[in-house]
Amino acid sequence: MLLIAVERARPADLPRIRALLEAAGLPLDGADQAFETGVVARVGDEVVGAAAVEPFGPAGLLRSVVVAADHRDAGIGRRLVAAAEGLARESGIRDLYLLTETAIDWFPRLGYQVIPRDAAAAAVGQSIEFTTACATTAVAMRRAPG
Ligand SMILES: CC(C)(COP(=O)(O)OP(=O)(O)OC[C@H]1O[C@@H](n2cnc3c(N)ncnc32)[C@H](O)[C@@H]1OP(=O)(O)O)[C@@H](O)C(=O)NCCC(=O)NCCS
Numbered sequence: 001m002l003l004i005a006v007e008r009a010r011p012a013d014l015p016r017i018r019a020l021l022e023a024a025g026l027p028l029d030g031a032d033q034a035f036e037t038g039v040v041a042r043v044g045d046e047v048v049g050a051a052a053v054e055p056f057g058p059a060g061l062l063r064s065v066v067v068a069a070d071h072r073d074a075g076i077g078r079r080l081v082a083a084a085e086g087l088a089r090e091s092g093i094r095d096l097y098l099l100t101e102t103a104i105d106w107f108p109r110l111g112y113q114v115i116p117r118d119a120a121a122a123a124v125g126q127s128i129e130f131t132t133a134c135a136t137t138a139v140a141m142r143r144a145p146g
Pocket residue numbers: 024026063064065066067068071072073074075076077078079098099100101102103104105106
């Protein structure tokens with residue numbers, strides 16, 4: 001079995017993170033900055049997944065959740081989201097929001113619920129994902145980490 005470590009993203013991880021995002025068709029705009037509060041999954045030296053949280057006061061935007069195609073369906077995505085939620089809590093973020101077009105049926109399994117886009121915009125509407133990077137058809141979701 002592969003040993004997979006989930007840990008804080010480092011600046012040196014950014015090129016590989018960008019490649020993963022690009023391969024999955026996810027926005028690159030604002031990603032480098034978002035990964036100042038981000039996590040990666042590593043197999044040895046190789047980054048095989050990533051997730052970031054952009055802080056907006058007491059709210060946060062979970063974004064750039066990605067797992068390399070050849071490592072999917074092994075629970076890495078779930079671990080990345082849990083680790084990003086932990087970082088959010090440590091940063092004093094109480095509510096997490098996200099926008100997605102590609103994983104609308106996946107995030108509810110992790111405790112996220114669809115909400116009106118306007119409700120998410122009120123909390124994290126200043127983010128690049130909201131203003132430019134994500135299509136207006138993207139679905140908004142929220143989780144209260146507690
Ligand atoms: C979504 C994603 C991060 C999930 O990562 P992962 O490591 O495969 O997820 P997990 O192993 O924790 O979960 C796998 C389970 O979720 C399901 N699943 C995975 N992606 C899904 C999706 N997009 N929609 C619905 N279900 C999905 C799998 O079928 C599997 O189900 P099972 O447990 O019943 O077999 C990964 O598929 C990915 O990188 N997708 C492309 C990028 C993307 O859409 N990111 C979200 C953008 S906001």
